[in-house]
Amino acid sequence: MAVPRPARLRPSDLLRLGGYGLRSRPLRAVLSALGIAIGIAAMVAVVGISSSSQADLDRKLAALGTNMLRVSPGQTMMGDEATLPDDSLSMIKRVGPVLSATATGSVSDTSVYRSDRIPEQETGGLSVVAAQLDLLETVGANMADGTWLNAATARYPAVVLGAGAARRLGDIPTVYIDGRWYTVIGVLGAVALAPELDNAVLIGWDAAKAYLGFDGHFTTVYTRAVESQVEAVKAVLGRTANPENPDEVDVSRPSDVLTAKRAANASFTALLLGLGAVALLVGGIGVANTMVISVLERRAEIGLRRSLGATRGQIRTQFVSEALLLALLGGVGGVGGGYVVTTVYAGAQNWPTMVPPWAVAGGLGATLVIGAVAGLYPAVRAARLAPTEALATG
Secondary structure (H helix, E strand, O other): OOOOOOOOOOHHHHHHHHHHHHHOOHHHHHHHHHHHHHHHHHHHHHHHHHHHHHHHHHHHHHHHOOOEEEEEEOEOOOOOEOOOOOOHHHHHHOOOOEEEEEEEEEEOOOOEEOOOOOOOOOOOOOEEEEEOOOHHHHHOOOEEEEOOOOOOHHHOOEEEEOHHHHHHHOOOOEEEEOOEEEEEEEEEOOOOOOHHHOOEEEEEHHHHHHHHOOOOOOOEEEEEEOHHHHHHHHHHHHHHHOOOOHHHEEEEOHHHHHHHHHHHHHHHHHHHHHHHHHHHHHHHHHHHHHHHHHHHHOHHHHHHHHHOOOOHHHHHHHHHHHHHHHHHHHHHHHHHHHHHHHHHHHHHOOOOOOOOHHHHHHHHHHHHHHHHHHHHHHHHHHHOOOHHHHHHHO
């Protein structure tokens, strides 16, 4: 007489059995899934926030352009502060691929105050900078309030505050500089490619000479070049600005600074991903612990199923499926939680929300791997129980 073959468990049967095991102990299942969810949420949120930051940087660079170069005096052979020649700006404008060039000059030995009654030592760390009229277009700045300097106001005691300077000084109509009141005619927005302007009080070139004893030397020259020729222009700017001493000229590309900050953030992101992986590992251990206890508590069920003809393979499959379902529930919750965290944080920073599809797929894939590994040992242990032993100890 042929021995009947055991019926095969269909996927719906496995889902029903796994769901029954979780429903019978809901609090334990929720706590175990929570460990997985925290790990996946941390990893998805870190990747999402990092991607959102990158998208914001790309958006800023697309708007501001990566073709701006910054020229400033370096140091002499003796270690003293160098200066740019008076004709350096006009020479730079003659370079073929240069689209525009403008300059600012630091007005030394001047301090800015809200009032003439503030002690001299309380300067607030603000600088006075002489600016040319085409500065805004070249550095990609915008006015947050008021108007920019023009041919008339650039000759009189009128100033424009940088974004940081405006925050420190507050909403005031005038500032006190070197014994004279100056009218505030505007406030700049934050300048991403020239952050040194944020804490500056900008005054017209002629007014700085007439009222503050400005020597007219260029402190910084900003240039815009044809995008495809930026590196070539950068290579010749030093020799162009100061042919006699090109080594005394510093040339930089401000967009590289933003990219470098992004690279530094990437290292921090890797650290956070590591912490998320640790949380995921802890969650996997929680799933394994839950499944081991479940096997111990369900010996009678295992023995009954074995006595009714269930094979060891079916018992193994049942408990592995239960572990997979438990981990998957945590993974889905973690992906949702990570997306919510990313959305809230990106919205607070005015970033576009970006959660890469590979992060979602990777998170769910990691939960399945964790669930399979965590449930394997308890499943094997359950399958090894003999029916009589399981019924006797159940």
